[in-house]
Amino acid sequence: xxxxSASSKGFGDFFLALPWHWHLTLAVAGYLILHALAAREIxxxxxxxxxxxxxxxxxxxxxxxxxxxxxxxxxxSLAGILSFRRAEKRRQKNK
Numbered sequence: 775x776x777x778x779s780a781s782s783k784g785f786g787d788f789f790l791a792l793p794w795h796w797h798l799t800l801a802v803a804g805y806l807i808l809h810a811l812a813a814r815e816i817x818x819x820x821x822x823x824x825x826x827x828x829x830x831x832x833x834x835x836x837x838x839x840x841x842x843x844x845x846x847x848x849x850x851s852l853a854g855i856l857s858f859r860r861a862e863k864r865r866q867k868n869k
Contacts, residue, residue, distance in 0.1 A: 790857050797854030801847035808843035
């Protein structure tokens with residue numbers, strides 16, 4: 775089993791190192807894109823199995839977009855808050 779060394783940085787450290795306004799921009803962009811996908815009308819399928827499979831495929835993506843249009847911006851906003859607090863602590867430490 776691998777252990778992390780003190781100098782290794784993970785994805786979380788990289789993600790929190792981004793400026794807080796990037797997180798808020800990603801939150802707004804993520805919401806707008808996923809909302810556009812979730813709001814699309816899905817035409818009802820015909821009688822063929824291919825059309826039914828395509829309908830099910832589109833319905834799964836629409837459901838995922840409906841759920842993640844709220845979860846993704848919330849996660850980015852939380853990361854923005856944590857990034858802002860981290861930057862504020864660094865500013866106070868440098869004073």
